[in-house]
Amino acid sequence: MPYCVGLQSAATALLSAGFATQFTVAVVVFLAIILVTSSLQKEGVDEAKFLPGYSPFHIVPFFRRRYDFLNWGFHATGQSIFQFRLLRNTVIVVSGESARQAFFTAKGLDLTEGFKILSGAIPMVRGVTSDLQTRRIALIHKRLANVQRNLPLSSLIPHLLEDTRNAMEGWGSSGKFDPFDNVYELIFQLTIRSLSCSEIAEDPALVARLKVLYDTLDNGTTPATVLVPWLPTPAMIKKLWATKEIYEIVTHAISARERSGTSRNDTLQMLLDSGDEKLVVVGFIMGLLIAGARATGTTASWLMTFLGAHPEWRSKAAAEVEALLASYPYAPEVSPGSTQEGRPTRTPADASPPSLASRLGTIPLELWENETPVLDAIIRETTRVAQPHTAMRRNLGPELYINNKIIPTGAYVIYPFSDVHLDPELYPDPWKFDPGRKEVSHVPFGMSAGAEVSTLHCFS
Numbered sequence: 001m002p003y004c005v006g007l008q009s010a011a012t013a014l015l016s017a018g019f020a021t022q023f024t025v026a027v028v029v030f031l032a033i034i035l036v037t038s039s040l041q042k043e044g045v046d047e048a049k050f051l052p053g054y055s056p057f058h059i060v061p062f063f064r065r066r067y068d069f070l071n072w073g074f075h076a077t078g079q080s081i082f083q084f085r086l087l088r089n090t091v092i093v094v095s096g097e098s099a100r101q102a103f104f105t106a107k108g109l110d111l112t113e114g115f116k117i118l119s120g121a122i123p124m125v126r127g128v129t130s131d132l133q134t135r136r137i138a139l140i141h142k143r144l145a146n147v148q149r150n151l152p153l154s155s156l157i158p159h160l161l162e163d164t165r166n167a168m169e170g171w172g173s174s175g176k177f178d179p180f181d182n183v184y185e186l187i188f189q190l191t192i193r194s195l196s197c198s199e200i201a202e203d204p205a206l207v208a209r210l211k212v213l214y215d216t217l218d219n220g221t222t223p224a225t226v227l228v229p230w231l232p233t234p235a236m237i238k239k240l241w242a243t244k245e246i247y248e249i250v251t252h253a254i255s256a257r258e259r260s261g262t263s264r265n266d267t268l269q270m271l272l273d274s275g276d277e278k279l280v281v282v283g284f285i286m287g288l289l290i291a292g293a294r295a296t297g298t299t300a301s302w303l304m305t306f307l308g309a310h311p312e313w314r315s316k317a318a319a320e321v322e323a324l325l326a327s328y329p330y331a332p333e334v335s336p337g338s339t340q341e342g343r344p345t346r347t348p349a350d351a352s353p354p355s356l357a358s359r360l361g362t363i364p365l366e367l368w369e370n371e372t373p374v375l376d377a378i379i380r381e382t383t384r385v386a387q388p389h390t391a392m393r394r395n396l397g398p399e400l401y402i403n404n405k406i407i408p409t410g411a412y413v414i415y416p417f418s419d420v421h422l423d424p425e426l427y428p429d430p431w432k433f434d435p436g437r438k439e440v441s442h443v444p445f446g447m448s449a450g451a452e453v454s455t456l457h458c459f460s
């Protein structure tokens, strides 16, 4: 009886409370129901084992310390495949060679859907960067492939080198810096240069503002913003404002270019000349800026850090670039703005000695791509050791099996690249940075899985 009275008065109090209280109570009850139902999971015979001692707080490390969390999962379950719940979502983590092959070849496993819930730093605007029709995604990939053709890349090189020179001059020639700030910032500038337009790339205040906004998206990505994006948490509201501002900056730049009637030699111009819908152009720039800057920025920051700790590889890299310069002697000054058929045009010789950036800017793309085995090995080794990425998919159906474990329709599937990149059988002493190690090419989907797979997805 006292309980009934208590419940009744609680119900009356709730009904007479304001919207804010009712809303909060509704959210708490909803989450409680989810937690209770989630914790009652028991796997069937062909289901992957669940993480032991389920607690929703285990999920926080999934977002914050993913590599450690997944490793812990393999150890705690003693299995090569296990599963856990992210609120109502089932997530299945797979490893091993046959699982890897199945993961990367199964038709129903969708990358875009996987990224949507398990990532979160991409600014989401419905119809622009999220909920895109397959046709629109394919178009964005096609345009990205265009950017990477020889001609646009060759035209970009002098600009990228000039941007780099500017940034490095700002660093000075002595003292300390944190590569994860300074190098990341430089790569952000280079990504803007490569994927958007000169109006933004040449406005340092605007680039700095965009970096702050993308950092807001990145840092504001919490389990709550990804799993319950409709919940108006402060982080979610900040993310919404940041997304809105990024959208405005990008659309403003596009409209200004259109209004100016001037044609420039950059990615925005290529996109506009292709005649795509405006939303594709906006989606391309908004989505790819972060996709490109984040992975490339962390890779480059680690690369500098490794070179700092390995003077022998630093010397080898410097010797390779010097040999390249010697094999392609500098002839008069290069104007970064003007290019002709992919090669920089030369203006009359200037009395002042050319900057290193100008000298490097005259080296053709083919030489960078084919005559730099040391740089290639350093980049490959950095992506192996320093990028414990996970590939993420959602099974759009039908249900399938990986290593005899069922992957239901709607489930998310994860493959950690560390499974192969840090496998001591393939890479002895796997945490050691050693660009001189033998290339692993005999393992299916094995070598530099990240690069191989993203190339496959982005550029085919």
Ligand code: HEM
Pocket (backbone or CB within 6 Å): 111, 112, 144, 195, 288, 291, 292, 293, 295, 296, 299, 383, 387, 389, 390, 391, 392, 449, 450, 451, 453, 454, 457, 458
């Ligand atoms: C060091 C540099 C980079 C690394 C290590 C890297 C790594 C990755 C990885 C691991 C994936 C997921 C692949 C999968 O789940 O199968 C991915 C996807 C993707 N990356 Fe990169 N990436 C890099 C640079 C870039 C750049 C510069 C761009 C854009 C210009 C880019 C655009 C994308 C896109 C669009 C996807 C999704 C692919 C799809 O939708 O099919 N990435 N990347």
